[in-house]
Amino acid sequence: MIAFGPVPSRRLGRSIGINNIPPKTCSYSCVYCQVGGTTEMSTARRQFYEPETILNEVRKKLQQSDAVSAQVDYLTLVPDGEPTLDINLEALLQNLSNLGLNIAVISNASLIWDPEVRRALRIADWVSLKVDTVNEDTWHRIDRPHGKLSLSSILKGIRTFAEEYEGKLVTETMMVQNLNDKPGEMHAIGKFLERIEPGCAYISMPTRPPAENWVRAPSEDSLNMAYNILADHIDEVAYLIDYEGDEFTQTDNLESDLLGILSVHPMRDTAVLKFLSEAGKSESILDELILKRVLKQTEYNGQIFYVRRFSG
Ligand code: SF4
Numbered sequence: 001m002i003a004f005g006p007v008p009s010r011r012l013g014r015s016i017g018i019n020n021i022p023p024k025t026c027s028y029s030c031v032y033c034q035v036g037g038t039t040e041m042s043t044a045r046r047q048f049y050e051p052e053t054i055l056n057e058v059r060k061k062l063q064q065s066d067a068v069s070a071q072v073d074y075l076t077l078v079p080d081g082e083p084t085l086d087i088n089l090e091a092l093l094q095n096l097s098n099l100g101l102n103i104a105v106i107s108n109a110s111l112i113w114d115p116e117v118r119r120a121l122r123i124a125d126w127v128s129l130k131v132d133t134v135n136e137d138t139w140h141r142i143d144r145p146h147g148k149l150s151l152s153s154i155l156k157g158i159r160t161f162a163e164e165y166e167g168k169l170v171t172e173t174m175m176v177q178n179l180n181d182k183p184g185e186m187h188a189i190g191k192f193l194e195r196i197e198p199g200c201a202y203i204s205m206p207t208r209p210p211a212e213n214w215v216r217a218p219s220e221d222s223l224n225m226a227y228n229i230l231a232d233h234i235d236e237v238a239y240l241i242d243y244e245g246d247e248f249t250q251t252d253n254l255e256s257d258l259l260g261i262l263s264v265h266p267m268r269d270t271a272v273l274k275f276l277s278e279a280g281k282s283e284s285i286l287d288e289l290i291l292k293r294v295l296k297q298t299e300y301n302g303q304i305f306y307v308r309r310f311s312g
Contacts, residue, residue: 002057006072013073016061023080027110029144032206032215035080043146045087055095076104084111090120112157131171133180134192142179162196171198175205177216186226190233201230202240220307221298224266238264254279262308269304
């Protein structure tokens, strides 16, 4: 299916997803990929679909959404592969932007060293680039790139793009246990991100079946560590994690509000206590949430934090 949705997304509101690359053509074969193993590994940009075919599918989707009064905030290139492999990307983004909606692209950044790719991406209103690591060895172990790619060229390309781009640039770092979940990795990523100043650095983790079944999510302690280290370098850091525990019945709006905040970032104990006292609630709610296994207390740098548990 070339166009799907609209689907709700925390970052982009309601978005029509666009598959401009058939599954699963990619320049990476990430160990955590939720689309499965890469069947066609490539760095060669080429045509997969006629831009007009994609545009017609999107127009149809918009008409269907309109017919049922479904709101659409973004048109998002989020294919089952790498969207910048599409040689027609610039024409496609130009045509999509003529539809009068915001355009988003979620890319692994592997071809961002190519000026033509950067020129095309500048058309989008919102671009997300993958920065899982800035360490060559980790990059090979986690993203398993095509042999023609060079990490230093990619990082240089990201820096150049950040200087040229006028839309909202965000980054996404997928954390995998025992691969990039150590403080040294996060400090190095933080230093790199400080130079490109993304609008937000998202931290995510595998929550659906990964390409390799040995892949494990990082611990809550590691997520908290990563958040705090990145937040030392840039203003806006947020988790991008689906919480399996979200279906549990919330008995109180305050619980729901607190868990909502903790789904996006950890909170210091002092901030949580202030939050509860302002709402006139007792601290016992914290013990209840810990017993329900949706909340956990953890420590980082001598400070106590409350974090969401990501499986209920
Ligand atoms: S870049 Fe995206 S699509 Fe490609 S292998 Fe990695 S996670 Fe999968």
